[in-house]
Amino acid sequence: MRRAFPKTLAAAGLMAVAVLLAGIAWAANDSARKSRVPMPNIPKALKEAEPGHAERLRNDHRQLLVHKRDQTMRRGIRTTDDSLKECVACHAVPGPDKLPVSAQSPEHFCRVCHDYAAVSIDCFSCHASRPPKDVANANKGGGGGGKR
Ligand code: HEC
Numbered sequence: 001m002r003r004a005f006p007k008t009l010a011a012a013g014l015m016a017v018a019v020l021l022a023g024i025a026w027a028a029n030d031s032a033r034k035s036r037v038p039m040p041n042i043p044k045a046l047k048e049a050e051p052g053h054a055e056r057l058r059n060d061h062r063q064l065l066v067h068k069r070d071q072t073m074r075r076g077i078r079t080t081d082d083s084l085k086e087c088v089a090c091h092a093v094p095g096p097d098k099l100p101v102s103a104q105s106p107e108h109f110c111r112v113c114h115d116y117a118a119v120s121i122d123c124f125s126c127h128a129s130r131p132p133k134d135v136a137n138a139n140k141g142g143g144g145g146g147k148r
């Protein structure tokens, strides 16, 4: 029994994360109930991601983004993997005008959970929160975009 203890602790940690995420999904679902959308309100990505992406990012995107930033800024490594530009491009959410909404909008992918969890991030004061072109071109990459 004694040897099982650290495993129990790890399991408790995982449970805590699961409970947090369930809470978010529940809240999204709750607000979705009032609209016509039947499912949790986290907007769908525009393209497929590699297997395990959603689980990995759901649990770890903070660490991942910060790690990536350190690689780029301190070590000059620039790849498109896990780049913030890629995130906002594939996770772009079209607004009423069909153009991607910026982080000013509560519909923005990154805000749906954050607003609920009362997380606020300053990343988009420097980084663009939407792809430079329209949603149809969102995954063609390319720079530019400017603020928000
Ligand atoms: C090429 C497309 C693509 C890119 C690039 C991408 N994602 Fe995703 N992401 C997806 C897909 C597909 C899902 C599964 C849910 C869905 O279909 O919307 C997902 C799910 C997620 C989830 C879980 C959402 C939920 O429903 O619980 C998070 C968080 C997330 N992505 C964050 C990120 C971040 C941060 C980045 C940049 C490092 C990123 N993603 C880059 C396609 C992408």
Ligand code: HEC
Residues within 6 Å of the ligand: 065, 066, 068, 069, 072, 073, 078, 079, 081, 082, 083, 084, 085, 121, 122, 123, 124, 125, 126, 127
């Ligand atoms: C004060 C402005 C500023 C703020 C705020 C800021 N960044 Fe950055 N970030 C930069 C600059 C400048 C670079 C370097 C761009 C380059 O050299 O390619 C960078 C690079 C990055 C990169 C590597 C390039 C990429 O997209 O792959 C990531 C990831 C990143 N930042 C994430 C974040 C996250 C997450 C936050 C919020 C927690 C954040 N940044 C807040 C200015 C900022």
Ligand code: HEC
Residues within 6 Å of the ligand: 024, 042, 058, 059, 061, 062, 065, 087, 088, 091, 109, 110, 111, 112, 113, 114, 117, 119, 120, 121, 123
């Ligand atoms: C599935 C829900 C969900 C989505 C979607 C999501 N986040 Fe988060 N994010 C969270 C939660 C919950 C936290 C707080 C817990 C943590 O740090 O993991 C958080 C924390 C963060 C933090 C750390 C904030 C701090 O003060 O430490 C950053 C940076 C961040 N998210 C960036 C993003 C970006 C950029 C996107 C969009 C590409 C995004 N998140 C999308 C749920 C989400």
